[in-house]
Amino acid sequence: MIQASGLRKQYGETAALDGVDLHVRKGEIFGVLGQSGAGKSTLLRCVNLLERPDAGTVTVDGQDLTRLGNRELNQARQRIGMIHQHFALLSSRTVAGNVAFPLEVMGVPRAERERRVAELLDLVGLGGRGNDRPRQLSGGQKQRVGIARALAGNPAVLLSDEATSALDPATTDSILALLKRLNTELGLTILLITHEMNVVKAVCDSVAIMSGGRIEESGTIAGLIRTP
Numbered sequence: 001m002i003q004a005s006g007l008r009k010q011y012g013e014t015a016a017l018d019g020v021d022l023h024v025r026k027g028e029i030f031g032v033l034g035q036s037g038a039g040k041s042t043l044l045r046c047v048n049l050l051e052r053p054d055a056g057t058v059t060v061d062g063q064d065l066t067r068l069g070n071r072e073l074n075q076a077r078q079r080i081g082m083i084h085q086h087f088a089l090l091s092s093r094t095v096a097g098n099v100a101f102p103l104e105v106m107g108v109p110r111a112e113r114e115r116r117v118a119e120l121l122d123l124v125g126l127g128g129r130g131n132d133r134p135r136q137l138s139g140g141q142k143q144r145v146g147i148a149r150a151l152a153g154n155p156a157v158l159l160s161d162e163a164t165s166a167l168d169p170a171t172t173d174s175i176l177a178l179l180k181r182l183n184t185e186l187g188l189t190i191l192l193i194t195h196e197m198n199v200v201k202a203v204c205d206s207v208a209i210m211s212g213g214r215i216e217e218s219g220t221i222a223g224l225i226r227t228p
């Protein structure tokens with residue numbers, strides 16, 4: 001579902017990505033684990049071309065994104081949802097307004113948009129909270145809004161940028177359980193980055209360990225944990 005080959009990204013003297021290959025299979029939860037500065041978030045931003053790699057290719061759902069112009073890229077990105085550590089919600093909009101935002105950008109008509117928003121809020125356990133403002137929600141609820149918004153375009157892939165790092169352990173568990181449920185029920189492929197081994201152990205099928213802009217090891221979670 002996601003195939004990255006030979007990714008390089010240089011910031012001045014720093015090789016944030018120093019030749020990264022990644023293969024995420026359809027329907028799996030793939031974790032990239034590494035310490036701060038390892039290059040994880042650069043990798044994630046290169047996967048949806050928020051950042052253009054200096055070299056290498058990124059193919060998502062059969063489409064090589066590195067060959068696309070800006071217009072085609074915007075189209076392709078609708079099939080790639082993303083969630084963020086600090087949620088990135090619009091504070092001036094309601095919960096429903098946040099979830100509706102990508103649908104507005106796509107030009108989905110109002111009636112259909114409202115039906116879809118209600119359905120998405122139900123899916124993440126926030127039915128009835130559509131008219132609240134983000135500031136009225138807990139961290140976990142805010143992340144649920146982020147997830148609903150990320151799913152609005154019916155993406156093939158969800159990218160998660162440290163989505164539970166700002167949450168307490170119990171809330172982390174509930175968000176991870178939601179991601180696992182979406183993975184199982186919708187067949188959603190998830191690529192997540194984290195610095196927390198417990199996140200990887202809780203939900204990932206496969207894992208890559210990243211350090212210094214390189215992937216040091218990768219494999220199934222069972223295989224890597226067994227390795228001394």
Ligand code: ADP
Pocket residue numbers: 011014015016034035036037038039040041042043
């Ligand atoms: P991680 O997500 O694993 O913490 P990052 O991808 O954020 O790692 O960063 C990898 C390396 O690239 C770090 O040394 C970081 O300082 C550097 N870096 C990342 N983004 C930029 C940028 N926009 N400008 C300069 N250096 C950057």
Ligand code: ADP
Pocket residue numbers: 092093094095096097098100101104110113114115117118130131
């Ligand atoms: P905001 O104050 O967040 O801007 P708006 O009423 O302007 O709220 O609505 C923004 C978007 O959210 C619109 O696309 C609208 O269709 C949708 N929307 C607003 N309230 C609801 C709701 N309760 N259920 C579903 N969709 C809603």
